[in-house]
Amino acid sequence: MRRHLMSLALGAMICFALAPAAGAVTIEKIVSPSGIAAWLVRENATPLVALNYAFHGGSSQDEADKAGTANLAADLLDEGAGDLDSSTFHQRLENHAIEMSFQVGRDYLHGSLRTLNDHRDEAFGLLGMALTKPRFDADAVERVRGQMLAVLRRETTNPNNLASRSWWRTAFPHHPYGRDAQGSLETVPLIGAADLRDYVRRAFARNELTVSIVGDIDPKTAGELIDRAFAGLPAKNDLKPIPAATPQGIGRRIVINLDVPQAVVTFGGNGIERNDPDFMAAYIVNHILGGGSFSSRLYREVREKRGLAYGVSDSLVWFRRAAVVLGGTATRADRTADALDIIEKETKRMADNGPTAAELAAAKSYLKGAYALSLDSSSKIAAQLTQIQLDNLGSDYIERRDKLIDSVTIGDAKRVAKRLYGGGMLVTVAGKPKGLASTGTPD
Amino acid sequence: MTLRSNLTVAAVLAAALVAPAFAADQTKVADYKLPNGLELVVIPDHRAPVVTHMIWYKVGAADEVAGHSGLAHFLEHLMFKGTAKHPAGEFSQVVAHMGGQENAFTTSDYTGYFQRVPSRDLATVMAFEADRMTGLQLTDDVVLPEREVILEEQNQRIGNNPRARLSEQIEAALYLNSPYGRPVIGWRHEMEQLTRDDAIGFYRRFYGPNDAVVVIAGDVAPDAALKLAQDTYGKVAPRTSIPPRLRPREPKPIAARSLTLADPRVEIPIVQRDYLVPSFHTAKPGQSEALEVLAHILGAGSTSRLYRALVMDQKVAIAIGAWYESSALDDSKFGIYGSPKDGITLPQLETSIDGVIADVAAKGITAEELDRTKTRLIADAVYAHDNQASMARWYGSALTTGATVDDVTHWPDRIRKVTAEEVQDAARQWLQKKRSVTGYLIKDTSPQAERRS
Numbered sequence: 001m002r003r004h005l006m007s008l009a010l011g012a013m014i015c016f017a018l019a020p021a022a023g024a025v026t027i028e029k030i031v032s033p034s035g036i037a038a039w040l041v042r043e044n045a046t047p048l049v050a051l052n053y054a055f056h057g058g059s060s061q062d063e064a065d066k067a068g069t070a071n072l073a074a075d076l077l078d079e080g081a082g083d084l085d086s087s088t089f090h091q092r093l094e095n096h097a098i099e100m101s102f103q104v105g106r107d108y109l110h111g112s113l114r115t116l117n118d119h120r121d122e123a124f125g126l127l128g129m130a131l132t133k134p135r136f137d138a139d140a141v142e143r144v145r146g147q148m149l150a151v152l153r154r155e156t157t158n159p160n161n162l163a164s165r166s167w168w169r170t171a172f173p174h175h176p177y178g179r180d181a182q183g184s185l186e187t188v189p190l191i192g193a194a195d196l197r198d199y200v201r202r203a204f205a206r207n208e209l210t211v212s213i214v215g216d217i218d219p220k221t222a223g224e225l226i227d228r229a230f231a232g233l234p235a236k237n238d239l240k241p242i243p244a245a246t247p248q249g250i251g252r253r254i255v256i257n258l259d260v261p262q263a264v265v266t267f268g269g270n271g272i273e274r275n276d277p278d279f280m281a282a283y284i285v286n287h288i289l290g291g292g293s294f295s296s297r298l299y300r301e302v303r304e305k306r307g308l309a310y311g312v313s314d315s316l317v318w319f320r321r322a323a324v325v326l327g328g329t330a331t332r333a334d335r336t337a338d339a340l341d342i343i344e345k346e347t348k349r350m351a352d353n354g355p356t357a358a359e360l361a362a363a364k365s366y367l368k369g370a371y372a373l374s375l376d377s378s379s380k381i382a383a384q385l386t387q388i389q390l391d392n393l394g395s396d397y398i399e400r401r402d403k404l405i406d407s408v409t410i411g412d413a414k415r416v417a418k419r420l421y422g423g424g425m426l427v428t429v430a431g432k433p434k435g436l437a438s439t440g441t442p443d
Numbered sequence: 444m445t446l447r448s449n450l451t452v453a454a455v456l457a458a459a460l461v462a463p464a465f466a467a468d469q470t471k472v473a474d475y476k477l478p479n480g481l482e483l484v485v486i487p488d489h490r491a492p493v494v495t496h497m498i499w500y501k502v503g504a505a506d507e508v509a510g511h512s513g514l515a516h517f518l519e520h521l522m523f524k525g526t527a528k529h530p531a532g533e534f535s536q537v538v539a540h541m542g543g544q545e546n547a548f549t550t551s552d553y554t555g556y557f558q559r560v561p562s563r564d565l566a567t568v569m570a571f572e573a574d575r576m577t578g579l580q581l582t583d584d585v586v587l588p589e590r591e592v593i594l595e596e597q598n599q600r601i602g603n604n605p606r607a608r609l610s611e612q613i614e615a616a617l618y619l620n621s622p623y624g625r626p627v628i629g630w631r632h633e634m635e636q637l638t639r640d641d642a643i644g645f646y647r648r649f650y651g652p653n654d655a656v657v658v659i660a661g662d663v664a665p666d667a668a669l670k671l672a673q674d675t676y677g678k679v680a681p682r683t684s685i686p687p688r689l690r691p692r693e694p695k696p697i698a699a700r701s702l703t704l705a706d707p708r709v710e711i712p713i714v715q716r717d718y719l720v721p722s723f724h725t726a727k728p729g730q731s732e733a734l735e736v737l738a739h740i741l742g743a744g745s746t747s748r749l750y751r752a753l754v755m756d757q758k759v760a761i762a763i764g765a766w767y768e769s770s771a772l773d774d775s776k777f778g779i780y781g782s783p784k785d786g787i788t789l790p791q792l793e794t795s796i797d798g799v800i801a802d803v804a805a806k807g808i809t810a811e812e813l814d815r816t817k818t819r820l821i822a823d824a825v826y827a828h829d830n831q832a833s834m835a836r837w838y839g840s841a842l843t844t845g846a847t848v849d850d851v852t853h854w855p856d857r858i859r860k861v862t863a864e865e866v867q868d869a870a871r872q873w874l875q876k877k878r879s880v881t882g883y884l885i886k887d888t889s890p891q892a893e894r895r896s
Contacts, residue, residue, distance in 0.1 A: 045490050046829045087746070087755065094746045095815050097822030116822055143754065150711050150761045150782060157708035159603060259707060262598035294523075294535045294545070307591025310599050330599050362540060369542015373493050373559055377830040 068183015252440030263431025354414030480653025513629020651682025
């Protein structure tokens with residue numbers, strides 16, 4: 001279930017509790033010879049380098065009738081570049097055990113690269129080719145398109161995908177955020193090589209480029225490698241603006257009929273922007289209601305006491321132009337209504353009364369302690385640095401974070417609980433839930 | 444089914460041997476045995492002030508009594524329900540207060556519990572874990588709702604997922620005699636009947652220090668960890684009831700088997716074939732390593748034989764892969780799976796897969812393929828060293844499936860020694876159809892399709 005929610009929020013959600021060990025991470029701000037800024041963390045224990053970066057302009061740049069363009073382009077970046085065809089490119093990666101990946105979310109294209117020190121020149125050189133000279137050869141495009149269409153076809157009978165797609169489509173109608181980054185069976189066949197090139201031309205540029213690098217490397221070498229990968233990009237991107245949006249369909253319940261033993265539920269409503277002064281209070285309150293730990297109210301009421309589900313949780317998810325709170329569970333058909341009833345009651349109780357002082361103290365303790373725990377690899381630290389940069393939190397955020405948490409009062413928590421959960425939810429269900437039907441009027 | 448991770452898990456058993464190249468003495472893996480039989484492995488990593496503490500019991504679904512499938516996993520859930528000393532929820536609350544993470548997992552061969560906490564809290568979680576080694580108390584108030592939870596988990600993992608249902612059927616058909624044919628989560632009709640007494644009986648039979656391996660990775664010195672273990676686990680008396688791990692073994696396979704699962708939700712058909720092959724524990728020296736190399740060359744990623752032949756050249760498949768699971772106490776599995784392109788039937792795809800296997804068996808592999816694979820497998824070991832929790836998992840899974848710390852640390856040496864001839868021999872010897880079950884997953888288009896799981 002958590003994986004499911006993560007994938008919904010690809011690129012936009014940061015699992016906030018997971019962060020580099022406080023005190024163990026020293027961020028150096030560096031600038032490459034060509035002028036590209038980056039954050040560097042030196043980590044000498046293992047002979048490798050992990051790079052993480054992001055370009056602005058994810059799937060929200062897709063035309064509605066060609067949804068999936070950015071995603072298809074990203075999947076094709078390592079399928080041939082410069083004078084290397086797909087096979088040769090992959091062989092070069094594999095011969096040197098280089099890991100290169102690209103992921104498209106609604107707002108950003110995220111990339112990561114991991115290499116042994118011995119092969120880092122080759123690794124950053126190949127990345128530079130992929131970003132500046134992708135080939136989009138016809139046979140590679142058709143092969144990857146076929147794979148993507150197969151995934152989309154499989155998802156037409158997968159309750160997790162049906163529930164979540166319905167939620168997003170209903171919450172953000174006529175807005176790019178309502179569309180899935182992968183596109184659909186109707187749109188993916190319409191994407192041509194020219195569309196892929198156009199996306200790359202508009203999004204891959206040196207402005208609005210966020211770079212983080214972690215590993216056994218000094219600032220000078222890091223700058224040279226960064227230039228190998230990124231210096232060849234155009235100076236400026238050419239993105240279309242995305243309008244701000246708030247989730248629609250609040251109060252509605254949509255049931256999608258599917259013959260599966262267990263109904264899958266997606267629920268959520270309006271969230272809170274990352275730069276909102278109440279964000280930290282909201283983050284703590286949500287942790288108490290439905291955060292990932294074994295002690296949340298939803299976990300206790302739905303799973304522990306009644307055995308209605310294996311998992312239930314919700315998270316804050318934020319984008320550049322919208323924010324939501326989004327949760328999910330999966331429960332047997334004859335008890336789906338009960339589970340949903342409990343989730344709604346608990347959400348309302350949190351909105352009305354907020355958390356108790358004891359819950360607030362326990363959540364603070366957890367969130368502060370967990371910070372030192374979970375960035376347990378160079379790749380994860382690099383990804384976290386990128387997220388801190390994208391969220392404009394500043395390179396001193398790691399030191400400030402404990403104080404931000406401690407400063408949240410019970411009054412803040414109650415006020416924010418009302419703001420966050422007082423507005424009602426949009427609920428989508430895929431399965432055969434007994435006694436549950438769609439309600440509410442389409443907008 | 445995480446195919447890539449199967450390969451990776453096997454690959455990274457190597458990590459410790461790579462360590463000496465770039466690590467100082469205090470990072471050496473330490474291995475102790477307490478007088479009560481508990482084994483302690485310490486993997487120092489001082490980059491951050493945190494530790495991963497895991498306890499692995501050498502008991503899993505393959506140790507259940509027939510008719511009680513799912514019991515080992517059910518007990519794993521119930522282990523969070525409190526002891527005489529600490530009521531239900533207290534341990535979890537304490538871990539949450541530390542900002543720690545915790546969870547547990549069950550396979551056919553082992554059951555594991557872990558906490559990831561700041562290193563200053565290591566003593567506390569060890570005391571709690573030692574307490575629940577023998578102190579578990581259960582009442583129907585907590586057992587019955589939890590049985591509903593595991594039934595929902597079965598729905599989520601298997602019932603709602605046609606691909607997982609196929610794997611379950613293939614495994615049941617592959618193992619004629621070994622309990623590996625039982626799903627770890629259990630068969631629903633048996634899960635529904637599991638009781639408090641079943642769980643407590645299983646617990647009292649199998650959980651004890653002489654059946655456990657504690658693995659601690661992170662910011663702790665080996666001698667300090669040993670002292671903590673002596674003060675906590677060291678005080679628990681051994682269980683005399685724990686039987687030797689002798690499960691029924693597979694007879695010599697003599698017949699290729701095939702099955703078809705039709706499910707109305709299938710949009711993309713799948714062919715999957717599992718072969719009965721030796722695990723690291725049951726193999727002769729070198730055989731398991733050759734199988735790892737073979738799985739990588741045949742089916743790991745887009746430079747693999749199967750991908751190049753069937754996806755790129757013949758254009759009969761959209762997805763294809765192969766994997767080998769080396770960590771198992773008894774004979775294990777080598778798997779191949781694929782999905783056909785539109786217009787290609789599953790038998791056509793299967794024939795193409797057989798062609799690639801026959802080619803490797805007849806002509807062997809190239810020196811370039813062998814080099815590339817070794818580079819990749821050994822690099823995975825270096826990458827693994829970057830993550831303390833992965834290190835702890837790899838040692839734990841090896842030590843509970845018949846391997847030793849020494850086996851783990853020398854894994855890269857053994858991979859380096861694999862020859863092209865050994866890989867070809869592995870294909871000839873083990874990838875024989877009579878050793879296998881081939882499963883088709885197809886769409887059920889009949890009007891009254893069987894839709895219960």
